[in-house]
Each structure stands twice: as structure tokens, then as C-alpha cells.
Amino acid sequence: MECQRCHKNDASVHYTQVINGKKDEVHLCEECAEKEGYMDFSNQHLSMHQFLTSMVPLDSAFNKSQSIKPETTTQCDYCGMTYGEFRRKGKFGCSHCYESFSSYLTPLLKRVHSGNTEHVGKIPKRIGGNLHKQREVESLQTKLQEAIQAEAFEEAATIRDQIHQLKQELEEERKGGEA
């Protein structure tokens, strides 16, 4: 269908207006619709993020058992954002909001990230060697299991030694920290 106004582009805005009982159908292209003032298309496109975050239900089960509503009572003590505001915007106010709203976040994160709730990737350098080493131990333990399953016992022995070494280092750091 072509646009009724410019007769050039395809009509993508279909609009029925009823004035004093008289029904009129209008078919326009986006450009003409915007010019005629029917609609403002700038910023109209729903982003994937908005779509995903608006999909999350308001923890209905949780609300039923509680007489107080988390939307207004749960507030981030750092930036002042309420849980309700977060739900409307779909965006946090500051990094502390993650802690402030932590009890409601798990179902949301699970939905958005295919069931995952814990970070396993890059770690900032300043966090220190401790966490890096812990993560390495975890990843080596997985590798060790794989090696045993594959009956690659020589490789498994090497991995076991590496784990042992890292654990010792972690232990020493902990003692050092206490002293």
C-alpha cells in the first residue's frame, strides 16, 4: 500500500480516526506521519534491553507472602533509587544497587543470562592475586576431573601438583594477612 500523502513510499503507519461518528482510515509512510504530527518516531524503537527487563515479573510469589511492597520500601542507601524505580527504568542508579536489591535480582539475572548468576570471566588487576588464584584453582579442578575421566593420568598428576602449589600460596597469603 502506498502512502496517501506522498504517493511514493510504502505506508507503514495505519491510523483510524473517528470524528463525530465519522470513521476515517489514514495510511501514511513514517516520514509523512511525522510531518503531519501523527507520531514521533525518534526514540520509538524498543531496545533489546528494555524488552528483556520489562519481561521480568514483579516477583509475584514474594509479594503475596509479604504485606509490604518492595517497590517503595527497598531503597539503595547509596544513590537513593527505590526498587520500583529500577523496575520502571530497567537500569540501576549506581553499583551499590546490586547489593541493595540483591534479594530480587537472582530471578531477573537468570532470565536474562540463560540461568546464570555468577561471573566467571576477567577480573580487574587491582582485586589482587588472591581471587585470580582462587579462580585458577577452580578451573584447574575442572580440568583435573576431565583428565581423570579421559584416563590421562600423567596430565592429571601435573594438574594436581599445580593445584597443590596454588593452594599453598593462598594459604600463605591468608596467614600473612592475619599477621
Next chain:
Amino acid sequence: MSLQDFIDDAISPWLNDGGEDNDIVLSSRIRLARNLDKVPFPTSGQEEPLTKVLEYMEQEFSGQSFNGFKDFQLAKMSDLEPIEKRVLIEKHLISPNLAENEGSGAVLISKNEQVSIMVNEEDHLRLQIYYPGLQLKTAVDTAFEIDDWIEGKIGYAFDEEKGYLTSCPTNVGTGLRASVMMHLPALTMTNQMNQIVPEINKLGLVVRGIYGEGSEALGNLYQVSNQVTLGKSEEEIIQDLTSVVRELIDSERRSREWIVQQSGIQLEDKLYRSYGILSNSRIIHSKEASKCLSDIRLAIDLGWIKGVSKTILNELMVLTQPGFLQHYAKKGLSPRERDVFRAKLIRERLTMEQED
């Protein structure tokens, strides 16, 4: 400004350097979302702390270089003309969202335009790096180096369990969005994309058209990217994405062979007609231009059209966007005038190729 200068200006220098499978994958992009600890996110709308972030970034990084990325220049959104912003958006160096942040929004761009760091977009920092062809691994490794360089001067908001904390819960964890721009004319022509896209979505990846709205992909250009950022390491994300992209490359190649076998002369005719349109038309809408540009690019890949450079598709797709056209015309243009100007620009560009 001569047309050549203008194109040098339109096409980021990094785009011209090959890369793997660059007949189908035009570019690879890595984006990392990072925030400063103890500062409200840009989404909070608190101007004062955000202005401080901007000032700090300007002071620490403007004019700096890191490895091959020389001379980062900071541009504040408040200092740019609407048309200049539009051009930066069309070159994918900033987002429309950043362009609207007149208060504290800015961007740091490396001289070769391969790296851009958006300041106070949805997150305090959004680091982007582009590579030609399929080079996600190289891109992510380099992005990490730059990330460490920035981190040397900034304390990132990070949680041991949740990872890098971002303004939107869809980015938390790695804060990584890896994407590749692909030219898939044969899969589109044979209607296979409609079946492939839902399958790819099931894997936690997203496929969408780069230009055009909704499911429409102008110029048969698609962007494939990861959706999940939590619970997967950056390496896993890249591996998953790369393996899907390789599948797509293989399918596209097989489909091209099949079409050529089935209807060689018809296809050749269709593609040459598009060449004819672009070489001769006096008025052209962006939709028709994108379609014809995609056809020419396919004809180049199939070895039918010779002497026209491969980058013509990416180049003219950017060049014929409304912002660029008006930048080149040095004035505002009505949609009708744009169509005339676009046709002229494409003709000139194609003539230039033949002279070379």
C-alpha cells in the same frame, strides 16, 4: 574537500586491511562496559559527579597513546554540531544515546578510529574496538590490554560474584558484547535467514539487520552478537560466537555456489543490472541503493565485476546515510534532495574506481 579526502574521512583506516574470511565477514567488534566505583551511573542523571568523570577522563587520556593506538582525542557532545554527531553515529564511533547526552557525554577516539571510548553513555565507560574480517580473538585480547591500561588510572566497579557492574542488568558480568558484521546475500535470497535466525537465538546469540528497521536487513548486512554476559567467560563467549559465524560463512558459501549452478546467467544479469542502476541513476532511495550495493559486492566476490574494490559496500553504505550526505553537501537536505545527491555521489565514486 575533494571526494577522495571525504572518503578517507568516511572510511576508518582500519577497514581497509583484510582480515580472515573478509568476503563475508566485514568487521568484528568488541565492546566492554565499565563503570567507576563509588560514582552514580550516567542513568541516574546526577550531572555533577558525571561531569567529574568527564573531566578526569579528559585530563588522563586526551592526547595519550597506547601501543598502536595513537593520540586519543576527546570530543564533548556539547561541542559538536548535530551533523558531526550524526556522522560519528553513522561511522559507529558513538551511539545515538551518547549523542543525546549534551551534559557530560564525550568520546575518546584513537587516530586510526579503531578504538573509541564513550564516556557517560549508559555506563561511565564503553570501550569499543573494531577489526576487519573475522578476528574476534585478536580483538578481545587487544581490548583487554586497553582495559588494563585504563584500569591503571581508574577503580572499576566490580563484584566477585556478579563481575563488572553495569547500569543495565543485561550487561553485568563480563560487560562484553562481541559482534560481527556479515554480508549474507545468498542466504537472504534463498529465504534461509528466516529459518536460521530463530535457531541462532536459541543459542543465546542475537542476529539483526545493521541498517534498516525490524527484521529487515538493508544491504543484506547482518550483525551477530552475544546476548548473555554472565556465567560465561569472555573466551567461551568468543568461541560460541565464532563457531556460529563459521557455520554461517559455510552456509553462505554453499548457497552462493548453489545459486550460481542453478541460475548463473540470471544471477549475473541481476547483479549487472544493479551495477547499471548505480552507474546511471539520477535519483536513488537508500533502500534501492543498499540492495544494488549488496549486488555489486556479490558480483565482485564471484569474480564477475573486476576493478572495483571490495570495500565499496561498507564504504558506500556509510557514505550514503543521511548524515554523511549532508556533511558532504555542507548543508541540510530534504529527503528528495538526498536521493538526488546520493545518486550523484555513487556515480562519482564508481567512476573514480574505473580511473584508478
